[in-house]
Amino acid sequence: MLNKKFDNSDNSQYRWDPFQKEWIIYAPKRNLRPFQGKKFEKEPEKSWTCPFCPDAPEGAGKWIVKQLTNRFASLDENKHFMVEKIMGSFKKTAPNYGKCEVILYSQDHDASFGTLEHQNIVALIKLWQERFDAIKKMKDMKYIFIMENRGKEIGNSMTHPHGQIFSFPFIPPKIEKEYSAFKEYNEENNSCLLCDILEEEQKELNDGVNSRIVCENDDFLAIIPYYAHWAFEIHIIPKRHFRSLIELENEEIDTLARIMKEVVLKYDALHGNGEIMPYVMAMHNVPVNLHKNSQFDYHFHIEYYTPFRGKGKLKFLAGVELGTGTMICDALPEFNAKIMRDLNAKKP
Numbered sequence: 001m002l003n004k005k006f007d008n009s010d011n012s013q014y015r016w017d018p019f020q021k022e023w024i025i026y027a028p029k030r031n032l033r034p035f036q037g038k039k040f041e042k043e044p045e046k047s048w049t050c051p052f053c054p055d056a057p058e059g060a061g062k063w064i065v066k067q068l069t070n071r072f073a074s075l076d077e078n079k080h081f082m083v084e085k086i087m088g089s090f091k092k093t094a095p096n097y098g099k100c101e102v103i104l105y106s107q108d109h110d111a112s113f114g115t116l117e118h119q120n121i122v123a124l125i126k127l128w129q130e131r132f133d134a135i136k137k138m139k140d141m142k143y144i145f146i147m148e149n150r151g152k153e154i155g156n157s158m159t160h161p162h163g164q165i166f167s168f169p170f171i172p173p174k175i176e177k178e179y180s181a182f183k184e185y186n187e188e189n190n191s192c193l194l195c196d197i198l199e200e201e202q203k204e205l206n207d208g209v210n211s212r213i214v215c216e217n218d219d220f221l222a223i224i225p226y227y228a229h230w231a232f233e234i235h236i237i238p239k240r241h242f243r244s245l246i247e248l249e250n251e252e253i254d255t256l257a258r259i260m261k262e263v264v265l266k267y268d269a270l271h272g273n274g275e276i277m278p279y280v281m282a283m284h285n286v287p288v289n290l291h292k293n294s295q296f297d298y299h300f301h302i303e304y305y306t307p308f309r310g311k312g313k314l315k316f317l318a319g320v321e322l323g324t325g326t327m328i329c330d331a332l333p334e335f336n337a338k339i340m341r342d343l344n345a346k347k348p
């Protein structure tokens with residue numbers, strides 16, 4: 001239990017790791033967040049068990065998709081991102097400025113992304129666009145991260161279909177690396193790294209050799225990249241070059257909704273037994289409020305990672321991955337892409 005003398009719950013902050021050169025979020029308050037089925041300790045009178053269902057205050061009203069403030073947020077938009085050095089030069093901390101939102105995908109507790117109606121997913125993409133547009137007006141935000149954690153295997157305690165938006169006052173390390181790679185490639189080749197990768201992937205499909213393409217439609221391609229970190233990692237990539245989801249054209253909202261559903265249905269079919277596949281959906285948009293923009297410095301895409309590596313088998317990050325940062329992947333992308341391509345998931 002918490003030491004009463006030390007208010008662990010109100011001590012959220014960032015701390016700088018001087019070796020990895022990255023910020024860590026300290027969010028003691030998150031330990032107090034509710035689990036589905038367990039009633040809030042401070043609110044014993046509540047009759048509902050899921051806070052996102054229509055019988056609970058947050059889920060009430062008429063809506064298709066809905067944005068909520070995360071009540072157990074690790075980041076706080078009312079703070080300021082002021083870096084403070086403590087004692088020596090290696091201890092750096094900053095208030096946990098940022099923003100955490102919850103996005104409800106449906107009123108139906110038992111729905112999942114794969115069972116949502118097409119128009120429901122279209123409404124969801126439009127809500128993501130609306131939120132992205134609103135948050136980027138906060139001039140101190142540098143990165144808006146739209147994501148979904150799905151399944152108990154990856155620690156999601158709430159089964160009601162929902163995702164989250166985390167907004168940061170800095171560019172997180174993985175995005176920073178990706179963004180630098182785009183910029184470097186552009187400086188050397190005067191083109192977009194992902195556009196060039198796509199061109200090769202499509203050529204290999206036409207040649208009929210070792211394709212990594214899982215499925216495609218007029219505007220998007222879903223592939224297990226040549227350099228996948230996870231056995232069944234899938235990236236959805238637009239064929240047209242653009243940098244963030246607010247640049248989606250109307251017909252692309254439609255085709256994006258279709259391919260996202262197709263990918264999730266394939267995942268669910270792969271998992272089998274009528275159970276949903278655990279995954280993380282990470283939407284990669286260009287950082288916001290940049291001092292300098294260039295056309296080819298980023299290409300919008302969505303990445304899905306799943307710990308699933310075969311029936312009844314999950315991948316855990318262990319010694320080599322955690323101790324050195326080098327991934328060991330259990331299958332070649334070409335091999336698993338064929339399994340995914342051949343899966344008979346019903347077409348959305």
Ligand SMILES: [Zn+2]
Pocket residue numbers: 050051052053108109160
């Ligand atoms: Zn619910």
Ligand SMILES: [Zn+2]
Pocket residue numbers: 192193194195196240241242298299
């Ligand atoms: Zn591009």
Ligand SMILES: [Zn+2]
Pocket residue numbers: 178284301303
């Ligand atoms: Zn990415």
